[in-house]
Structures are given as C-alpha cells and as structure tokens.
Amino acid sequence: MLWICLLFAFLGVILGYAAFRFKVEGDPLVVEIEALLPQTQCGQCGFPGCKPYAEAIAQGNADINQCPPGGEVGVKALADLLGLDAKPLDESFGIEKEKKVAVIVEVDCIGCTLCIQACPVDAILGAAKYMHTVIASECTGCDLCVEPCPVDCIVMTAINPSVLNWQWPEPIQNRH
C-alpha cells in the first residue's frame, strides 16, 4: 500500500514540474480571435473596440454572436475557430446591415470637431470652426460619428456598385 502511495506522490511531483516548465504566458488565442473580427471598432458588442471583445471571448465572458458588422459569416468563422456551434446573431446587440460610409454634408458642417473625437479610426479630417470631411477609404462605417453631431450633418450612405467592387453573381441553386 505504501508503494502505491509513493507512486502516486511521484506522479504528482512530475505533474507539478510540468506545469511549471510548460507555463503559458499571455493568451495567443486572443490574437487569432481578433484576426476574425471586422475591426470596425464600433463598440456594438458592448466592449470598447474589437480587441477587448476578443479578450472577452477568449476568457468566456462574451458570446461569439455579439458582432453585427461581422454578421453571420463572422459568427461562423469564430465558431469554426473555437470548435463551437454557429448560432444566429444576438439581435440585442444590433442587426447585420450593409456596410456604409459616413459622408459629411459639407454646407451644414459647423466645425465643432465632435465627430473627429468620436471617430475610432481617425478617419475624419478637420479643425475647429473649419469644415470637416470623411476619408472614405478609411471609414469603417461604425456609425459612432452620427450621434455626436449637433447639426445632424453626417449621413451614412451606401457604397455605389462600380466596376471596382462588382461581384460575379452566384448561380442559382435548386436546394432542398
């Protein structure tokens, strides 16, 4: 009986050493999760940016279906990565919309800089009392600048189909 106890104690010591030797620092999973998020930085998930949300998912504090800009495709990608079941988007965090671009109606702009402060990716250009404008190629369409504008001169506009962003249509399928 003593031998058995000694054996168990010995195994325990090895485990303890292994836990010390192969200690994991940081969480590499966060990086992988963040790479799948759309980086809109819109905060609709309830976290201040995509990285905090990724951290929350990795720690199990947030579900994978809280990102409306990522949409169903994004949820599926996260589910694949984490080996979970894909589920529909949680509508309490917003619904999936077509990506839009903010446009400032320049005649109405009073130059208050409030939208510049709200923009998470510094995509609005301007100075106090001067007209502002949106750098369309850098706008993520997060909507965050619409709310602070005191004169409601920011409109979210759909992106026009052009030869550059046109997609070949998918064939129609007869599915069950």
Added chain:
Amino acid sequence: MFKRWNLKGGLDLEGHKDLSRQYSIINAAIPDQLIYPLVDRSGNAMTVLVKTGDRVLKGQVIAGSKGVQGTLLHAASSGLVKENEWRMIAHPSGLKSWCLIIATDGLDEPGPVYEPVDYTQLSAADICEKVHQAGIVGLGGASFPTAVKITPNNVRAVDTLIINGAECEPYITCDDRLMQQYPSEILLGIQVLLRALAIESCVIGIEEDMPEAIEAIQQAIECSGFKQIQVKVVPAVYPVGGERQLIYLLTGRETPSQGLPVDVGVVCQNVGTVMAVYQAIVKGQVLIERVVTVTGLGIKKPQNRWVRIGTPIKDLVSQCGGYNGPIERLIMGGLMMGFSLPDDGVGITKATNCILVATSKEVTKSSEAEIQPCIRCGECASACPVNLLPQQIYWHSQGGAHQKCQSFGLFDCIECGCCDVVCPSHIPLVQYFRASKSKLFLKRREDEAATLAKQRFENRDTRKVQEKVEREQRIRLKKLALVKLQKGRPSAPAKMQDKS
C-alpha cells in the same frame, strides 16, 4: 526537330470560322461618335486630358491612366469633345461608368505626325517608350500594357519570344485574316520586339486549321530572310491559344502558378499586338484601330473590319448589314470566354477582338431546371487544361467554403469553360468559380481594410494615452511653478520632475 508537348485536356470545338474567314479585312466607316470608357483594365479611373468643347485631331492623346501599368488613349478621328456621359461600358457587370464622347466631324484630320523611323537605329528603351506613347496594349483580350511586358528591367532572363497566332476560340478569325493579309508587316513587328528584348529566337504558334495563314507567314519568312523566326503548327484544340497553354505546347515550359511567362524566360505577344507595334514604330501610327471579327448567324454579312477604337457596336453592326432576325445574345469576345452585352450602345475597346451576334441556334439558353446534381463522373477534370479538379472546387464553392476552393487551385483557373461544356449535369461551373474568385477578392480587400482600421485604432489609443500623460505633466508643472512662486524654493521642482 520540333517536339510538341501534349496539351492535357482541352476540347475539339466546332470552329464556325468559315462564316467570316474568307472575306478580306475592310476599313470600317467613321462613326458619328466615339465612346471611350474612362476606366482602365483594372477598373481604375483614367484622367481626361482634353476639355469639353475642344477639337481633337486623329491620334491625339485624350486620356491616360497613371501607375506602372498606365496606358494612353488616343482619339480615333477628329471631332469635338462632348460632355462626359454616364453610360454602359463593355464589362461583364453591365455597369455604367463615365465615358468620354467625341462627336466626329468626318474630316478625319490627322493630328501630330510621328516620323516613321528606322527601328534598327532605336535602342530598347526608345522602342518601349514609343510603344507606350502609341498606347499599345495586348490586343488578345487581356489589355496588358505591351510596353510594361517588354521593358528591359521587367524582362529577366528572357530567351524566347512567342507570337500567339493560335486563335482557338470558335468564330473568331481576326488574327487569321491579319496573318494572311499582313505577313511581312507582322514579321517586321516581330523584328522590332526582338530588338527591344535583345534576343534572337522567336516562335509563331499557329493552329493547324489555318493553312492559308501558315502558308502566308512561311512565304514571308522565305522572302524576308528572317530565318530565326520559326513557325510551329499547333493542334486546333481549345484553349491552345491561352498564353500559358501555348507556351507549354511550344517550349515545354510550365508557367508557375501565380507566376508570369517571364519567369520561364518567355514573352508572349498576340499577332494583333505585333501588328500594332509595327504600325507604331515603322509607320508612326498610334493605336486607334484594330481588327474586329463581326460574326454569328445573327448578322447579315459576317466579316473582319479595321474598326476605330470607340466605335459603337450599333454602328459596326449596321455596317455589316444589320441584324439578321431575332437575336439571342450579343457577345463581346468569343463564345467561350466572352461576355454578353445588355445593349449595342457600347463602344469597341482595345480588347474587343470579336462581336458575336448569336441566335438561339448558337447559344442555348441555360434554364435552371436543366441543372442536375453533380454525379462525379470526372469529365470536367479530364477536360481541364490546367490540371484542376473542377468538381472539387465546385463542391466547396456551392457550399460557401471559398477559402477551401483556393487550396484546390481556384486562382489557376483560366475560366476557359471546357468543364462547363462537358458537364453532363449542365452545372454552370465557371459561374461558380468566378463568384468564388470575386468573394475571395472581396475578402482580401476587407482584410486589408480591417488591418488598416486596427492599426489606426491602436495609433489613436496610444496617442490618447500620451496626450493624457502630457496633460497631467503640464498640470503638475503648473502646480509646481505656483508652489515655487509662493515659497521661492528652486530645488523642489527639479526633484519632483525627476520622479515623474
């Protein structure tokens, strides 16, 4: 002496070339207006270099695009520049874009005349510059700027120039006619290109079902004494005229996936491009017209014509006798690789080699009910000329696993349509592949945008933290200055500052 490597896959398609082959190329009339879409081959905008109301002369530069792959556009006839119009362009999407319109005055007054020069006196760089000035792009269909292809620093160890005279798509005969009628001009064009590339060896690949063209070129070689130019006859198998396929067939060299022919020491040019180079260098004419095959059962008089770039298809059709009965589809390019146009108000571009006016006898309307499930017969894999497994790519594409398609070599697909033709279940395979490619391109763009957004967000965060630190520091300094004023002790602030 000449080993022919066998092309794997491919199809023996019915040529329908006799519709237009026997008539010599005639000059098309000057249309009332010329239409130039202001987008280049990759969809980027072109800059207009003339103003509305200007009178332009034939051969004058009217627009250009910037960048390494920039090209120039020349007016095809004299006339007045009108307001830019938002109209349909020659693109598979059927989308609209800004177009430059010239109302011709019928005088066809030539603009700046380039003196014809002796090409043997030109350096390689001079030839490239002149080719660029003449606005020459690949006339085979891809519109890649020719000057870029032959510029010395882009040309790594090239040893062979291949001239593509294998017009493998059904119906098209413009290269065939060119070779029959202008063999010595084409040979001179080849000489110019060989000089630009500083190499000796050139192979012309011509399909075996063009005996007249082979004969004409061979005779011209005899007469001119350009013995280093070889003519090689290739089988009339579609798509032997694909750049990579032809290179493999003639040299046995396989262009690497995602690579260029240059990587295997080959530059490949279309016969039409060679003709344009000849006209630019030897004759001093810029690229304002090209040979277009107008054919199909839906046209009264099928034929080949020298058509000015920008001519509306409507004009061209009426010059060829007009439509012949009800038309099923109007196709720009060939039957296999071309695309349908929703209407005939579109202008001819530099890439337009053929206008196919097809009736219901030639194209069958693919109905959805006809499409049956894949039975895994593997016909598509044996027809594929690039050794892909279309059935596997299709399977992942229809399920939405586009990333997986990529691992099956989706981007090596040349969209030749062989798999479509042989599929007994009538699955529109190429349509699936194109959709998947689009999706993957979109994904790539989105990923790039996401990386940029992430970086900008992080930069903003660090900037905010820094601003906060600086503000606190300022406040502290101010407080210290106050203390210093009140108590007059100079050593205190210095100490505090060190700590902070």
Added chain:
Amino acid sequence: MQEYLLILVSTILVNNFVLVKFLGLCPFMGVSRKLETAMGMGLATTFVLTLSSVCSYTVNRYLLLPLELEYLRTIVFIVVIAFVVQFTEVVVHKTSPILYQALGIFLPLITTNCAVLGVALLNVQAQNGFLQSALYGFGAAIGFSMVLVSFAALRERIELADVPLPFKGNAIALVTAGLMSMAFMGFSGWVEG
C-alpha cells in the same frame, strides 16, 4: 514477429475500438467536426494511449502483482491514466493553444475515454507482455485516429452538401458513422480475437 503484426492488424482494422468494439465514441462524435482538430485529437490520443498502456503494464507487472494488490487494479490504472492525460494537456496547452481550445473538454475526457482504460484492462486480461502491450495500445490508437480523421473528412464534405433538413447536423453524422461501422464489419474474420 508475425504475432506483433497480427496485433497491429487486429487492433487497427479487425477489432477497431471505435467501429467494432464501440469504445471511445464520445470524442468520435464530438471532435470530428473539423479535420484539423480531429488530427490533433488523434495525435493526443495516440500519445496518451501508447504511454498509458505501457505505464499500466509496468505498474501491474512490477507493483500490483508482487504486492498482490490486483484488487486495486482499476483505481491504480485510472490514476496512471489521469496522470498521463494531465501531462499531455499541459504540453498541448503550451505548444498549440488552438488545438488546446479545440480539444477543450475532450482532452480531460481522454481520462474517462473508455478506450484508454479498456486497452489497459484488456492488456491484463490477454496477459500481454511489455512489447505486446505497447503495440496493442499503439494499434488501438492508430485505429482510433484513422477512423476519427476519415470521419472528420467525411463530415467536412457533408457539411457542404444539400442534406434534407431533418437529417442536417448530427443526424447525418450518425448515419455516416453507422455506414462506416458496417464497412469495418467487412474486416471481421481476418484475425482472431
């Protein structure tokens, strides 16, 4: 030599632990959704199974038998297996976080994977020697991994198929597993035992 070969053939194909003996079904259904995780699970199980069958043989032969403690066999084996699994978990956590995340609950579950304890106990029952035990465990693990990986590959494709709604998901997966099992029945009779 032939004996060892027969052990391998028997455990991998004829008496496949999953499809013929129906042991270790829980990771078989649970970790077969993606090919990569299935491969990871296969590797982890191979490692654990081989090691644990060797360990349990050693413990049984040199500790339990001399001390006449055979009645404690099951408990001791469970502890030995738990140790090997825990050790693997720590290593995997360090080397492949994605695999760790993907294996999730299934990695600790290897402890209670009936195949693992089954192999250890069957070894004793068959009175296998050291090398035989090692091969028996290894063969069982290879058989498990092979079936798991091929099943995952099948499921990945089925995922894209136009499956009628009532059969979508686990239903069609179970049907597939049943068909695979029937296919493996074809090997029966090659080797005795």
